[in-house]
Amino acid sequence: MTTETLRRPPPGSADPAGSGRNRPRYRRHRPGIAYLFLSPWVLGALLLTLGPMLASLYLSFTDYDLFTTPNWVGLENYRKLFTDDPRFLASAKVTATYVLISVPLKLAAALAVAMLLNNARRGQGFYRSAFYAPSLLGTGVAIALAWRALFTDDGVVDSLTGQVGWDTGGWINEPDYAIYVLIILAIWQFGAPMVIFLAGLKQVPQELYDAAAVDGSGRWRTFRSVTLPMLSPIILFNLVLETIHAFQAFTPAFIVSGGRGGPSNSTLFYTLYLYERGFSQFRMGYASAMAWILLLTVAAITALFFGTSRRWVFYAGENK
């Protein structure tokens, strides 16, 4: 205790504003304690993250089946995936469709409702929470079961669409429509990005809107020239997170299709097929190759978002 006090610089020399320049330096001398705090993290990072990442990369070049020693097969898994596995290609197509349709629509709904709520004079807190509720419940099995029942043949939605003369022949049993059942479920959970948009809208300075009004800008023009650019960092954030999220969707597809990805592979999500290969057929090497393709795809898309963001993301205080 006394040594610590002695190591400190005399009180007069301490930085009065506390901005950090003349901060006590003892922390520098005790890196051991930092690693003590970090020890659970270090174990997790090595044993459960970094190690497994490298192991799965290795396994993706083998025929590992969980029970016997893996044999090196080179690029065979990857070759088979792309040239000799129609189910894989179907799952990639289903997932791409799901991501491409659900993410933009979900974000559009989130932004639209956030803008509506942002004008609230009263009750904003209540509405915000109420719109958020589906985001919380929607990821569970219970809602997926409800969805399956709502969209089944002659179920509530089928009856309603039938009454307005739109006969789909059932939703979850029609290959052309089944994926939309899951897309609608995803869009229904727009509450989470909405709350983030709402927080972002509060940061837009009122002066900008006043200036736009003085210039005689209409609503659309104000939206294009003020709201969108000011929100663009948050749009990027939501876009990245929702895309990563959508690529990994599993529970709804598993429950709605009874774990099979049907009808005719129309709801065979990428993760569903990965699960089937790995944990039903124990083709762990093959599933590892699929996991790495997923990782590379997600990384490439994230990099693309960040790479192009310079052109469309506007950071306040930046010189144009």
Next chain:
Amino acid sequence: MTTHTATVSTGRRLRGLGWHVLIIAMLLLLLYPIAWLLTASVKPTDEILSSLDLLPTRFVPENYSTALDGVAGISVWRFFGNSVIVAVGAVLGNLISCSLAAYAFARLRFRLRGPLFAFTLLTIMLPYHVVLIPQYTIFQKLDLVGTFVPLILPKLLATDAFFIFLMVQFIRGLPRELDDAAEIDGCGPVLTFRYVILPLLKPALVTTTIFTFIWTWNDFFSQLVYLNDPETYTLPLALRLFIDQTSESAFGPMFAMSVLSIVPVVLFFLAFQRYLVEGIATSGLKG
């Protein structure tokens, strides 16, 4: 002049009213599936799929007693208990390990801090499937598949990087003078963490608790992978087992069980919705 103001305010009030009507109409549409699920749980089975009416013609509370009987001779309370063990274990794990790591990243100095923190941020984007198969192999070799260990241990080892990030951001917002004052009083990092940082970190800890609990409660994928004995099943797995075993003939009890399974999430939501929604708004967490 007065008439003019009067018309303006009437117009504004009408617009305000129109706004509320629009929002409430949207909410009703949005919350319909949840209301449907609630009423389906007390409908006779033959009425659930076909009827467009939200309210049942005949009120069937027996669905709940059938649901409580459970599946495969195992009571629903057992599944409930399993879900609670997994969720509470995950919450404790995240609270302890993430706060320790966050304090080190935010306040302590060590050589690898920059790269290690960057690695943590990158793992937020890492798809779980990439680490799943080797993790599974490890737990299988240790004979731990079928236990709750693979579901809880990763949280104890701070693999939920998002919460580390959340807490680091929060600690960085706390005034450094507090740490300095504690140091003058003779506190080392351990005591400073315990008596200065941890109490102030409470809002971030609450957010972590709520989200870890709800995510773990709703989680299906990792529980599906790691639990293989119905005795250890959590509620999501029990629900699925229920559909398989009754082959959709018992819709009423199935939805009763669904409602039971979301009760804790709804209670958490109602109790903490302010923190929850603000937690997302400030940290960017998702549902």
